[in-house]
Amino acid sequence: MVHGDDCGYYRVTEDGKLVIGFMGTGTLGKGTLFQKIRDWVSNLNAFDRNKNGIHDGFDRAIEPFLVDIQNAIINIPHSSVLFTGHSRGGALAVLAAHYINVKCDVVTFAAPGQGDAEFIIKVNLNDNLSVINVRVGEDCVPTLPPGTEHSGETIWLKKKKWRGLPLIRRFYNIADHLPDSSYEKTIFERFPK
Secondary structure, three states: OOOOOOOEEEOOOOOOOEEEOOOOOOOOOOHHHHHHHHHHHHHHHOOEEEEOOEHHOOOHHHHHHHHHHHHHHHHHHOEEEEEEOHHHHHHHHHHHHHOOOEEEEEEEEEOOOOEEEEEEEHHHHHOOEEEEEEEOOOOHHHOOOOOOEEOOOEEEEEOOOOOHHHHHHOOOOOOOOOOHHHHHHHHHOOOOO
Protein backbone atom coordinates (compact mmCIF):
# COMPACT_ATOMS: atom_id res chain seq x y z
CA MET A 1 0.00 0.00 0.00
CA VAL A 2 1.53 3.31 -1.06
CA HIS A 3 -0.23 6.65 -0.69
CA GLY A 4 1.81 9.77 -1.37
CA ASP A 5 5.15 9.45 0.42
CA ASP A 6 3.76 7.02 3.02
CA CYS A 7 4.02 3.27 2.67
CA GLY A 8 2.23 0.48 4.50
CA TYR A 9 2.26 -3.27 4.09
CA TYR A 10 0.44 -6.31 5.34
CA ARG A 11 1.10 -10.01 5.50
CA VAL A 12 -0.07 -13.04 7.42
CA THR A 13 2.47 -14.83 9.60
CA GLU A 14 2.74 -18.62 9.85
CA ASP A 15 0.64 -18.58 13.01
CA GLY A 16 -2.15 -16.63 11.30
CA LYS A 17 -1.49 -13.11 12.63
CA LEU A 18 -2.32 -10.35 10.14
CA VAL A 19 0.52 -7.81 10.50
CA ILE A 20 -0.14 -4.31 9.17
CA GLY A 21 2.95 -2.12 9.22
CA PHE A 22 3.88 1.43 8.30
CA MET A 23 7.25 2.93 7.37
CA GLY A 24 8.60 6.11 8.91
CA THR A 25 9.29 9.50 7.32
CA GLY A 26 11.47 9.37 4.25
CA THR A 27 11.83 5.58 4.30
CA LEU A 28 11.02 5.21 0.62
CA GLY A 29 13.57 7.84 -0.38
CA LYS A 30 11.04 9.25 -2.87
CA GLY A 31 10.02 12.81 -3.31
CA THR A 32 11.77 16.08 -3.69
CA LEU A 33 13.77 17.75 -0.97
CA PHE A 34 10.85 20.19 -0.62
CA GLN A 35 8.40 17.31 -0.01
CA LYS A 36 10.67 15.79 2.64
CA ILE A 37 11.08 19.14 4.39
CA ARG A 38 7.28 19.62 4.23
CA ASP A 39 6.80 16.19 5.87
CA TRP A 40 9.25 16.99 8.68
CA VAL A 41 7.61 20.38 9.29
CA SER A 42 4.23 18.62 9.46
CA ASN A 43 5.66 15.96 11.80
CA LEU A 44 7.08 18.53 14.21
CA ASN A 45 4.21 21.07 14.20
CA ALA A 46 2.96 21.05 17.78
CA PHE A 47 -0.17 23.05 16.96
CA ASP A 48 -1.27 21.01 13.93
CA ARG A 49 -4.31 19.27 15.50
CA ASN A 50 -7.73 18.56 14.09
CA LYS A 51 -11.04 18.92 15.95
CA ASN A 52 -10.59 15.46 17.53
CA GLY A 53 -7.24 16.40 19.11
CA ILE A 54 -5.30 14.21 16.66
CA HIS A 55 -2.10 15.47 15.03
CA ASP A 56 -3.54 16.63 11.71
CA GLY A 57 -0.54 15.69 9.56
CA PHE A 58 -0.63 12.08 10.79
CA ASP A 59 -4.43 12.00 10.51
CA ARG A 60 -4.34 13.15 6.87
CA ALA A 61 -1.60 10.61 6.12
CA ILE A 62 -3.54 7.60 7.49
CA GLU A 63 -6.89 8.41 5.84
CA PRO A 64 -6.07 6.99 2.36
CA PHE A 65 -4.97 3.66 3.92
CA LEU A 66 -8.16 2.95 5.85
CA VAL A 67 -10.13 1.35 2.98
CA ASP A 68 -7.16 -0.89 2.08
CA ILE A 69 -6.77 -1.95 5.71
CA GLN A 70 -10.49 -2.62 6.15
CA ASN A 71 -10.49 -4.74 2.98
CA ALA A 72 -7.44 -6.71 4.17
CA ILE A 73 -9.09 -7.41 7.52
CA ILE A 74 -12.33 -8.53 5.86
CA ASN A 75 -10.85 -10.54 2.98
CA ILE A 76 -7.66 -12.13 4.33
CA PRO A 77 -8.12 -15.08 6.72
CA HIS A 78 -6.34 -14.43 10.01
CA SER A 79 -6.44 -15.30 13.71
CA SER A 80 -5.44 -11.89 15.10
CA VAL A 81 -4.30 -8.42 14.00
CA LEU A 82 -1.11 -6.51 14.81
CA PHE A 83 -0.46 -2.91 13.74
CA THR A 84 3.16 -1.76 13.87
CA GLY A 85 5.49 0.96 12.63
CA HIS A 86 8.68 2.91 13.26
CA SER A 87 8.74 6.68 13.84
CA ARG A 88 5.96 8.37 11.80
CA GLY A 89 4.87 4.83 10.88
CA GLY A 90 4.25 4.12 14.58
CA ALA A 91 1.93 7.12 14.83
CA LEU A 92 0.11 5.90 11.71
CA ALA A 93 -0.21 2.41 13.22
CA VAL A 94 -1.94 3.79 16.33
CA LEU A 95 -4.30 5.92 14.26
CA ALA A 96 -5.14 3.04 11.91
CA ALA A 97 -5.96 0.79 14.86
CA HIS A 98 -8.07 3.57 16.41
CA TYR A 99 -10.11 4.12 13.24
CA ILE A 100 -10.50 0.47 12.20
CA ASN A 101 -11.42 -0.43 15.81
CA VAL A 102 -11.05 -4.21 15.74
CA LYS A 103 -9.55 -6.29 18.54
CA CYS A 104 -5.80 -5.87 17.93
CA ASP A 105 -2.33 -5.26 19.29
CA VAL A 106 -0.29 -2.20 18.37
CA VAL A 107 3.49 -2.12 18.78
CA THR A 108 5.32 1.07 17.87
CA PHE A 109 9.04 1.76 17.71
CA ALA A 110 10.17 5.34 18.41
CA ALA A 111 6.77 6.76 17.52
CA PRO A 112 6.04 10.44 18.00
CA GLY A 113 2.99 11.49 20.01
CA GLN A 114 -0.31 11.09 18.17
CA GLY A 115 -2.55 13.68 19.77
CA ASP A 116 -3.61 15.64 22.80
CA ALA A 117 -4.42 14.19 26.22
CA GLU A 118 -8.16 13.90 25.49
CA PHE A 119 -7.55 11.84 22.34
CA ILE A 120 -5.04 9.60 24.13
CA ILE A 121 -7.57 8.91 26.90
CA LYS A 122 -10.05 7.71 24.22
CA VAL A 123 -7.44 5.35 22.77
CA ASN A 124 -6.43 4.05 26.20
CA LEU A 125 -10.05 3.39 27.18
CA ASN A 126 -10.75 1.43 23.98
CA ASP A 127 -10.87 -2.23 25.06
CA ASN A 128 -10.17 -3.35 21.46
CA LEU A 129 -6.67 -1.84 21.46
CA SER A 130 -3.54 -2.94 23.32
CA VAL A 131 -0.75 -0.43 22.61
CA ILE A 132 2.95 -0.81 23.45
CA ASN A 133 5.52 1.87 22.61
CA VAL A 134 9.11 0.65 22.42
CA ARG A 135 11.86 3.22 23.07
CA VAL A 136 15.65 3.08 23.22
CA GLY A 137 18.04 5.44 24.97
CA GLU A 138 17.63 9.15 24.48
CA ASP A 139 15.85 8.95 21.12
CA CYS A 140 14.34 12.41 20.68
CA VAL A 141 11.53 11.52 18.23
CA PRO A 142 9.15 10.06 20.85
CA THR A 143 9.31 13.42 22.68
CA LEU A 144 7.96 15.21 19.60
CA PRO A 145 5.91 17.06 18.54
CA PRO A 146 5.71 19.15 21.70
CA GLY A 147 2.34 18.92 23.42
CA THR A 148 1.40 15.52 22.03
CA GLU A 149 1.15 12.34 24.06
CA HIS A 150 1.39 8.57 23.56
CA SER A 151 -1.24 5.95 24.11
CA GLY A 152 -0.62 2.64 25.86
CA GLU A 153 2.43 1.43 27.76
CA THR A 154 6.05 2.42 27.09
CA ILE A 155 8.78 -0.21 27.25
CA TRP A 156 12.36 1.01 27.55
CA LEU A 157 14.83 -1.36 25.94
CA LYS A 158 17.86 0.62 27.03
CA LYS A 159 18.02 3.87 28.98
CA LYS A 160 21.01 6.15 29.10
CA LYS A 161 21.74 8.45 31.99
CA TRP A 162 21.82 12.05 30.80
CA ARG A 163 23.90 14.71 32.48
CA GLY A 164 23.48 18.10 30.91
CA LEU A 165 21.07 20.85 29.97
CA PRO A 166 17.45 19.65 29.52
CA LEU A 167 17.06 21.55 26.22
CA ILE A 168 20.05 19.76 24.70
CA ARG A 169 18.84 16.41 26.07
CA ARG A 170 15.83 16.45 23.75
CA PHE A 171 18.11 16.24 20.71
CA TYR A 172 20.95 14.35 22.41
CA ASN A 173 21.27 11.15 20.43
CA ILE A 174 19.46 11.11 17.10
CA ALA A 175 21.43 7.93 16.28
CA ASP A 176 19.23 6.12 18.81
CA HIS A 177 16.30 6.77 16.45
CA LEU A 178 17.65 4.98 13.40
CA PRO A 179 15.86 1.64 12.88
CA ASP A 180 19.07 -0.15 11.98
CA SER A 181 20.97 0.98 15.08
CA SER A 182 19.96 0.85 18.73
CA TYR A 183 16.47 -0.61 18.21
CA GLU A 184 17.64 -3.61 16.22
CA LYS A 185 20.63 -4.32 18.47
CA THR A 186 18.65 -3.95 21.68
CA ILE A 187 15.70 -6.04 20.47
CA PHE A 188 18.02 -8.91 19.54
CA GLU A 189 19.81 -8.60 22.89
CA ARG A 190 16.54 -8.56 24.86
CA PHE A 191 14.67 -11.16 22.82
CA PRO A 192 17.22 -13.74 21.62
CA LYS A 193 16.00 -16.66 19.53
